[in-house]
Amino acid sequence: MIYSLIGLLLGLLVGFYSPITVPTVYAPYVSISILAALDSVFGGIRAIEEDCFEINIFITGFFSNALMAGILAYFGDRLGIQLYLAAIFAFGVRIFQNLAIIRRSIIARLFFKNNQK
Numbered sequence: 001m002i003y004s005l006i007g008l009l010l011g012l013l014v015g016f017y018s019p020i021t022v023p024t025v026y027a028p029y030v031s032i033s034i035l036a037a038l039d040s041v042f043g044g045i046r047a048i049e050e051d052c053f054e055i056n057i058f059i060t061g062f063f064s065n066a067l068m069a070g071i072l073a074y075f076g077d078r079l080g081i082q083l084y085l086a087a088i089f090a091f092g093v094r095i096f097q098n099l100a101i102i103r104r105s106i107i108a109r110l111f112f113k114n115n116q117k
Contacts, residue, residue, distance in 0.1 A: 004045055028077070029070045032084050032091075036069035037062060039091040042098040049105040065091075
């Protein structure tokens with residue numbers, strides 16, 4: 001789990017300090033794809049905490065979620081409706097659920113270790 005957190009922090013640092021810019025036309029698509037990717041990352045961390053992580057499921061979920069979110073935002077834009085809001089809501093709820101489960105797992109593990117001593 002520590003490697004995934006280190007990779008996430010390194011990726012954020014590289015992203016903040018790199019001179020790459022996204023045109024404003026593509027900003028909604030990129031932002032929703034990043035949110036979908038973050039959902040997959042936190043889902044992977046949750047799976048690691050629950051000892052049921054499988055790399056194939058993680059990789060396919062990572063790319064399919066990001067791609068589907070981008071496609072949903074694109075078609076919503078073409079239809080003139082804001083379908084990306086549905087994706088933001090869905091991914092936001094899942095991210096917070098995964099974070100709550102990860103937090104409970106870590107706290108239970110730390111509390112259980114302290115009770116054994």
